[in-house]
Amino acid sequence: xxxxxxxxxxxxxxxxxxxxxxxxxxxxxxxxxxxxxxxxxxxxxxxxxxxxxxxxxxxxxxxxxxxxxxxxxxxxxxxxxxxxxxxxxxxxxxxxxxxxxxxxxxxxxxxxxxxxxxxxxxxxxxxxxxxxxxxxxxxxxxxxxxxxxxxxxxxxxxxxxxxxxxxxxxxxxxxxxxxxxxxxxxxxxxxxxxxxxxxxxxxxxxxxxxxxxxxxxxxxxxxxxxxxxxxxxxxxxxxxxxxxxxxxxxxxxxxxxxxxxxxxxxxxxxxxxxxxxxxxxxxxxxxxxxxxxxxxxxxxxxxxxxxxxxxxxxxxxxxxxxxxxxxxxxxxxxxxxxxxxxxxxxxxxxxxxxxxxxxxxxxxxxxxxxxxxxxxxxxxxxxxxxxxxxxxxxxxxxxxxxxxxxxx
Amino acid sequence: xxxxxxxxxxxxxxxxxxxxxxxxxxxxxxxxxxxxxxxxxxxxxxxxxxxxxxxxxxxxxxxxxxxxxxxxxxxxxxxxxxxxxxxxxxxxxxxxxxxxxxxxxxxxxxxxxxxxxxxxxxxxxxxxxxxxxxxxxxxxxxxxxxxxxxxxxxxxxxxxxxxxxxxxxxxxxxxxxxxxxxxxxxxxxxxxxxxxxxxxxxxxxxxxxxxxxxxxxxxxxxxxxxxxxxxxxxxxxxxxxxxxxxxxxxxxxxxxxxxxxxxxxxxxxxxxxxxxxxxxxxxxxxxxxxxxxxxxxxxxxx
Numbered sequence: 001x002x003x004x005x006x007x008x009x010x011x012x013x014x015x016x017x018x019x020x021x022x023x024x025x026x027x028x029x030x031x032x033x034x035x036x037x038x039x040x041x042x043x044x045x046x047x048x049x050x051x052x053x054x055x056x057x058x059x060x061x062x063x064x065x066x067x068x069x070x071x072x073x074x075x076x077x078x079x080x081x082x083x084x085x086x087x088x089x090x091x092x093x094x095x096x097x098x099x100x101x102x103x104x105x106x107x108x109x110x111x112x113x114x115x116x117x118x119x120x121x122x123x124x125x126x127x128x129x130x131x132x133x134x135x136x137x138x139x140x141x142x143x144x145x146x147x148x149x150x151x152x153x154x155x156x157x158x159x160x161x162x163x164x165x166x167x168x169x170x171x172x173x174x175x176x177x178x179x180x181x182x183x184x185x186x187x188x189x190x191x192x193x194x195x196x197x198x199x200x201x202x203x204x205x206x207x208x209x210x211x212x213x214x215x216x217x218x219x220x221x222x223x224x225x226x227x228x229x230x231x232x233x234x235x236x237x238x239x240x241x242x243x244x245x246x247x248x249x250x251x252x253x254x255x256x257x258x259x260x261x262x263x264x265x266x267x268x269x270x271x272x273x274x275x276x277x278x279x280x281x282x283x284x285x286x287x288x289x290x291x292x293x294x295x296x297x298x299x300x301x302x303x304x305x306x307x308x309x310x311x312x313x314x315x316x317x318x319x320x321x322x323x324x325x326x327x328x329x330x331x332x333x334x335x336x337x338x339x340x341x342x343x344x345x346x347x348x349x350x351x352x353x354x355x356x357x358x359x360x361x362x363x364x365x366x367x368x369x370x371x372x373x374x375x376x377x378x379x380x381x382x383x384x385x386x387x388x389x390x391x392x393x394x395x396x397x398x399x400x401x402x403x404x405x406x407x408x
Numbered sequence: 409x410x411x412x413x414x415x416x417x418x419x420x421x422x423x424x425x426x427x428x429x430x431x432x433x434x435x436x437x438x439x440x441x442x443x444x445x446x447x448x449x450x451x452x453x454x455x456x457x458x459x460x461x462x463x464x465x466x467x468x469x470x471x472x473x474x475x476x477x478x479x480x481x482x483x484x485x486x487x488x489x490x491x492x493x494x495x496x497x498x499x500x501x502x503x504x505x506x507x508x509x510x511x512x513x514x515x516x517x518x519x520x521x522x523x524x525x526x527x528x529x530x531x532x533x534x535x536x537x538x539x540x541x542x543x544x545x546x547x548x549x550x551x552x553x554x555x556x557x558x559x560x561x562x563x564x565x566x567x568x569x570x571x572x573x574x575x576x577x578x579x580x581x582x583x584x585x586x587x588x589x590x591x592x593x594x595x596x597x598x599x600x601x602x603x604x605x606x607x608x609x610x611x612x613x614x615x616x617x618x619x620x621x622x623x624x625x626x627x628x629x630x631x632x633x634x635x636x637x638x639x640x641x642x643x644x645x646x647x648x649x650x651x652x653x654x655x656x657x658x659x660x661x662x663x664x665x666x667x668x669x670x671x672x673x674x675x676x677x678x679x680x681x682x683x684x685x686x687x688x689x690x691x692x693x694x695x696x697x698x699x700x701x702x703x704x705x706x707x708x709x710x
Contacts, residue, residue: 004614011618029568038569044530047644048634049619050652052626059619067676078671097608098615100548100573101534102566116678139569148682182679184686257623258659264667273624347506354501361507 001084007094009084013064013075014110016259017167017222018252020045022056022105022140024218025162026206030138036100037138039162044105057108057142058098062086062123066112070169070180071263072227072256075112079261088126095131099139106140106162107131113182117148121157128160132214147184147191154191155198158216163249166191167222171238175228179265192246195219199247218249225279226271227256233302236282236293243287253279278304285310288342289335307398312338315375316394323377326357339371371397411439414484417557418476425488429462435492440484462495467503474518477557486514524554525562531638532566532577535606545588548575551600551641557581560593567591578602600641609643616644622655623662 020043027040045054063085064075074081095107109127113120124143131137143161145154158164166188170176173185202215221242223235235253242248255276256266282304285291289311296310297303305313315322315338324337326348334345344365348357356379363369374383374393410433414421428438468491475483490510493499505511534548548570559582566575567586576585580596630648639645673679 004611007611007614008618011615015619015621030571031568034572036570036572038565044526045633046530047616047642048630049616049621050627050630050648050655051621051624052629053621053624054633055616055619058615067674067679069670069673071670077674078668080668094611098612100546100570101536101606101608101612102529102532102550103608103612115676182682184682187685255624257621258662260662260665262662262665262667264669270623273626350504351507354505357507364507364509364512 003090003094006084006086006090007060009082010061010064010086011059013061013081013112014059014108016074016254016257017059017108017110017144018053018254019108019142019165019220019222019250020054020056020059021142021163021220021250024249025140026214026217028138030136033136033138035136035138036096037106037136039106039138039140043140046103046105056105057140058095058104058106059108060086060091060094060110062091062109062111062120062127063114064112065114067115068113068180068182070183071265072169072179072224072259074259074261076261076263078263081261088123088130091127092130092135095139096135096137099137104139106142108142108144110144113146117146118150118153121146121149121153125153125157125160128157132160145191145195147188149191151191151194154195158195158198158202159214161216163218163220164195164216165220165222166195168238168242168251169222169224170228171223171230171234175230179227189246192219192221192242192248196247219246220250220252221248222252222254225253225255225276227266231302232275232279232282232304233293233297233299235279236286236297239283240286240293251283253283272306274306275304278306278310282310285314290332308394309338311336312371312397316397319393322375323383324375325377326362327352327379337372337375339368339375409437409439411441411443413443414440415442417560418473421476421484421487422472425491428488429491429495432496434496435485435489438485438488440481440488442481464491464495465500465503468494471503471514471518474521474561475514477521477561478517479556480517483514483517486510486517490514521556521558521561524556525558527638528552528554528558528562529565531634531642533642534575535602535604536608537602546573548573549602550575550577551602552577552579553637553641554579554581555637559584564591605643613644613647617647617651620651622651622658625652625655627652 022039022043023041024043025039029038030036043056045056047055049055061075063083064081065083065085066073066075067077069076069078073079091107091109095104098104099106107127109124111120111124128141128143131141140163141161142163142165143157145157145164145166147166154164168185168188169180169183176183176185196219199216199218202213203217205213206215223238225235239248239251242251253276255271255273258270282296285296286293291314295314304310308316315336321333321336324333326334331345331349334340334348335342340348344367347365351357351361358378358380359369362372362378373381377383410428412424412428414424472487472491475487490502493510494502502508503511506515532550532552534550537547537549539546559577559579563577563584566577566584570586572588574587576583578597578601580598582596583594585592585594634642639648
């Protein structure tokens with residue numbers, strides 16, 4: 001099979017892994033090396049596909065042959081998809097050729113499981129080792145790892161990569177039993193716990209003077225939304241646990257997507273993409289705005305409102321906390337105002353020490369006045385009480401009903 | 409009204425501003441124009457100590473460096489007005505007031521400059537020109553069309569990343585060249601000198617086409633980050649139209665597919681052991697649990 005066919009098949013096979021980050025690596029460059037590459041700081045999105053996703057890395061499967069049978073996956077053994085396999089040298093050459101032309105920040109490498117976990121991981125590690133040791137490649141490498149692989153192999157992978165990840169896929173063991181029978185929640189979490197330990201150990205060693213040590217700086221994971229009845233509360237509860245106890249950098253929420261090789265077990269209908277968007281918004285609220293999962297969702301309401309963003313939905317449920325005095329409120333309280341992002345809250349705090357904030361200041365900070373006015377009080381604006389009490393407040397923010405297409 | 413030539417960059421503007429400040433010329437009386445010969449008529453400051461005594465804050469300097477790269481010529485007057493307010497009108501912390509009318513304009517210019525530097529790092533596409541037969545050292549070149557004057561600020565990034573190859577970035581607003589020793593800059597050129605296709609562009613287009621998921625089309629999100637103005641110098645942009653058009657059909661095709669039945673588990677010792685492990689309760693801690701897993705996996709086909 002020629003290289004172009006392999007590339008078509010094995011990039012197509014990798015597209016369902018949403019992870020795209022090229023950020024968070026330790027700072028390096030090639031000025032004192034023999035090869036190419038630099039990392040550090042925020043990642044760079046070198047291109048964007050019409051699905052709105054950024055293309056930052058060369059994202060490939062080493063092979064799409066797989067002995068597992070995860071029903072949502074195009075590469076499962078029950079799929080009739082055409083199979084291919086790269087040699088390590090082919091992946092190394094593609095990575096370097098694309099990198100030198102500034103098409104990519106680096107490589108994202110995963111694989112179908114062949115023979116067993118350790119054998120598969122060894123093949124993946126060969127590619128990363130060759131890039132680092134033979135070519136002195138200092139760009140970004142993200143390696144996917146398999147929870148059942150030996151801890152030594154996973155740690156070897158972590159020495160060559162900037163980020164490693166294991167996909168959780170689903171938030172409960174029940175879902176896994178149905179959709180991914182070879183995967184196991186407890187084993188996956190164990191592997192994540194071990195990785196966390198190793199990441200912290202490496203960080204300590206670097207801080208204590210071991211400057212030569214190269215090690216991954218973080219782990220991330222992905223879950224599939226809408227392939228079964230798992231609720232948003234299930235997902236967010238699991239994410240909360242992963243961020244707190246496993247020091248996960250990112251959880252990616254990937255809406256279940258119809259694939260060319262559908263399984264009898266899965267729904268044909270994909271969840272609305274808006275659901276994925278709301279989960280990311282809720283995830284951001286948890287990580288940067290001080291919200292607890294029980295505030296965003298309740299047992300009576302285990303799924304996020306699709307019509308309103310979760311921060312606004314929370315504010316409408318908690319009108320007694322508003323309006324907030326922009327001149328005096330604490331940072332924690334200001335972060336709860338719909339329409340105020342973290343950056344603007346920090347800017348407002350700096351500005352209000354020097355002058356009184358007026359509506360025109362907010363406008364120049366590009367805050368949406370329409371969104372913010374019912375919840376905020378400035379020296380020249382105080383929302384009418386009736387505005388906050390009215391049920392029509394929700395109606396103000398809900399999206400306009402859409403005209404249905406006459407001919408579907 | 410005093411006519412002053414700001415020059416091309418932050419350093420030249422700063423020299424002019426120093427003189428104007430020490431002479432006490434208010435912003436309303438300065439006309440900033442690039443006129444050759446005008447600058448030489450001004451006397452360099454007779455009292456350099458007076459300028460130092462003005463104590464210009466560091467946050468202004470950083471912002472001014474970025475704003476001076478912007479293409480809008482009103483930047484010179486805007487910066488001078490802000491500097492005047494800071495030094496002569498006692499508004500020492502002016503740059504912290506992001507909502508001030510002047511500061512917010514300057515910050516918006518800074519934001520646009522920084523954004524474009526980021527897009528330079530993202531969208532410059534190099535082409536291989538040649539490889540030295542003896543040393544194996546490669547030479548690459550790229551063409552880019554920025555709105556702002558970002559070549560000097562943005563290209564050190566490429567020197568750090570591609571230190572061991574020679575490269576040039578050509579733009580109408582300045583060019584940068586790296587030969588392994590020094591990063592040099594030259595005047596802008598009006599036409600793309602590297603129009604020929606590169607051998608890897610076909611592979612890159614294949615990758616771009618294959619990584620796209622036709623079940624999710626979000627053109628606005630794509631265009632917000634990759635505006636159309638950059639498309640003509642991106643080899644993959646030509647595919648965007650056809651990918652969007654085909655997507656609906658491809659998804660309809662997926663929905664029409666027959667559902668695949670699950671194939672039986674192949675005879676594989678590893679899969680068998682995975683099944684066994686899932687049935688064993690793991691109640692020990694992570695390290696003990698792992699030795700149990702390793703034991704189960706170690707025998708046989710590993």
